[in-house]
Amino acid sequence: MTILVEQQPALIADANAAPPARDIARVSYWPFVLPAIVVVGSVIVFPWAFTLWMSLHEWRIGGAHSFVGLQNYLRLGTDPRFAEAAWHTLLYTALAVVAPLLLGTLAALIFNQRFPLRGLMRGVFVMPMMATPVAIALVWTMMFHPQLGVLNYLLSLVGIGPQAWVFHPASVIPSLVLVETWQWTPLVMLIVLGGLAAIPLEPYESAEIDGAGAFQKFRYITLPMIAPFLMVAVIIRTIDALKSFDIIYAITQGGPGTASETINLYLYSVAFAYYDVGYGSAIAVVFFALIIVLSLLLLYLRQRSKWADIGVGV
């Protein structure tokens, strides 16, 4: 599910363009789209609507249901566990956006150079994001083990004492972010690499004539040119980090206690452990709204950015 938003800028640009007035040509293509409309309608659009409807009900799996209006939403406002989960989600997201962004940009600058075996190396670099999340979560769990884990051994080699990693409330979120960063830095790298490939050579040539140093070239040419791509990466990372589930569930299940319980994990518990699907639906609706609002906010910042007219065409 990672690829879809990458095309967002192009899409939004197209959406702003004037609609083509070829209605006669349009009609004949409907049969091609119809099966997809049926499927998307029933497995994607119908669940949206049904979730919204369920969120207005007191509804338990296996029990009766009754209309309760906005009561589930009011309950959310006074649920301390939800507030805590929301805080964990925001913290986790902030860290899991910034770290891959910095490392991914650095990696893109390196992969933008020409060197032997570049394709193979890029393939290896991309492996973490394609690997089965549960499988890698399992190995990370072993690596985090306080006594037998290889990470504490590696730390001891450089003179740092053993850490509790995911087994202590204070370090569990940063440890999970470490896994998320390991996994998703490649995606940022690929997006930024796309941006670097689109930069023309001329600005660098004239900067060299003017005697600019490497850092100045990066600061005043490269960075502004790739800024729109960085923003795309930020938006995609934000959406994915907010939704993160597999890694957290497989490594900690939200623990220890509820120290790493994000909204998504809380949603899972409410709906599929407590079978309270009415309240779970309300959480899903609010969670979805949070994702949309944050994405739109980032898109708005991106539109406003003075760099926005360079590179990706908005």
Place this chain on the structure above:
Amino acid sequence: MRRSALQNVGLAFAVALMVSPAILFFLWMLSLSLKFEVDNAAYPPILIPERFAWKNYVGVFESNRFGLFFMNSLIVTGAATALALAIGVPAGYGIARMKATKAAVVILIARMTPGLSYLIPLFLLFQWLGLMGTLVPQIITHLVITVPIVIWVMIGAFETTPMELEEAAVIDGANRWQVFRHVALPIARPGITVAFILAVIFSWNNFVFGVVLAGRETRTLPVAVYNMLSFEQLSWGPLAAAALIVTAPVLILTVLAQRQIVAGLTAGAVKGG
């Protein structure tokens, strides 16, 4: 611009530094999976053991349940990918030719929606239809992943195929379907490959749908491996072997098809620039 020898060494070092977290992780995974419990519990840790515990792998393959879970994964991923291609390739064509990019906004929002929120209504629906206990619920929910991927990649693929050939075919008397089948489809084959690979990988890797919808007999491999974790917390060798077997097909596909995957993943970001 030519690099000096010193710069070359620096670049090699930087590349090595960048790929080492991935390489070391997967090497360590391999090492864990090939060690006896004594070696896995050793301190300091052993990277290359003196004796290899091939029995960890043999144990996974010999377990009669593994064959079942593997078949489940194969059926769910296969069916969800095949259906997505059958539905999504024509849809991508239709959307590209109608220039109905606004329709794609639905797919974009689908991409933003957390997978779990699809599951609550679909779970109730499958229960009501009496489908729980079969693979059908998982195949249908996997469409939530595969259909948007295929449509998205195919819109991009068909947008870049030349219209002139199709117009020529129309003049020669071909109908819309024949144009699609004999002109547009063959040209868009690389795009179909990309859509196929990405749909397979993301469906194969999916965990959340299985964890909610799968029963004892309908688990896919990621769910089965996760369940092993809760029962065999302390036997790392067999666990790591199972984890490696589950993800190996995807890793091999990634390295073999890295060019297509990179193209598919970055198409939009690059195309916009």
